[in-house]
Amino acid sequence: MSIHTIRRGDTLSALARKYGTTVGQLAKANNIKNPDLIITGKKLNIPGSRDSFEPAPTGRPTAGRNPTTSGPQSAGPVSGPSNAAPGRGVSEAQLRQIMPNLSAAKAKEYLPHINRAMAEAGINTPKRQAAFLAQLGHESGGLRYMEEIASGSAYEGRRDLGNTQPGDGVRFKGRGPIQLTGRSNYAAAGRALGLDLVNNPRQAATPEVGFRTAAWFWNSRNLNSYADSGNFRELTRRINGGYNGLADREAYYRRALAALN
Template identity: 55%
Template structure:
């Protein structure tokens, strides 16, 4: 579900879960008749304003006679909050999947994502859910478009096409799904019509390139078919070569499915 644990007056109140409830409440404000409550600060902290927001939604929107100021995974309130989300894609929905992402980063990558997913036919709800979940993990919720390691570990890796001195650092992982190695940079350059071998840093610094290379990787590795089969382990293995971060990827996927109305 969209939250993993209880939120509210007697809840577990993990930061991410509280953030999600706050985001959901703000996106449901159009359902309120006057006077419309104020938007919550999305800080992940449980407090009187968030507790009162839960109560207001349950009594004023859902029409319940009372409220215990607590929600739990999969309960009627969470279902009603999800049902009340506006139709279609939006930056706010993307923020729900990655609640810890900076709003500025969501805004930066949203339009490139819409364009890239359309171009590469990542357009069904299930494909989008798997794709966004993998991006969220690989980039740590849009924090990184370049791997933190120096790239020295790739030096001399002929299987990656790194045949020239300095290729390890020059062609370390970049993009929202990190492309690695001279050969892969050359392959993508040919497909994109831009020489990223000459300017590898663009895959990290240009938001459209960072997204497009991830979409291209997804397409060329035939990941749509694995997403259609709803096989998160197979998708992860093809991207990662193993199951590194599988639980984190599944957590993002679960939220993405809930936001997109998949059960």
């Protein structure tokens, strides 16, 4: 169990994402009766941790995450493909309606991988697919970016991301439509998906693997439940740590609902 000293701007939900736990577990471990009331300077016991996704640093063109959110975005591993019924995938025409700046060539290239990833994660209803594609659309600039433009050197030595070996920052830079970042995340996603992403990290930028890591992230945080209830705002908060880029995400979502219903 590790210790975190509460800083100004911290929230239990953000800290739960950072350390890969839940608000309930944090509250229980620290006898907190009101999760909305925490005190700056107080030390929190952190009940274990999981691997995490890292929010985009300033200048990354794709993620659109809240730059004031401290620490990584958590996403624990999943045990494998969902047992849910596969459902029907999206068509090329629907994908281009949702992503209006996506070329026909890219739509044709990406579509089978998107549909495979959605089936694997049980993203198998129009509401789930609309929410998933809307978030991917915003996070990746309309599926234009599958790899962080920055070198990744800013992550060097980041032990919270598992970057303990020289060169890990660059080696495990952000890749995929929801950018996988850090040695620990590559290892966790690889274990869940049956891939050796630690020794082959560039695979995460390919459509064959990148959309699967995005679906792993989605499935690991139980985001289908928020899509099912139509709670797109809360779904955004659980991805972003806040509501950064909400208007753009909602525009993608409206297009996706129109295309898929």
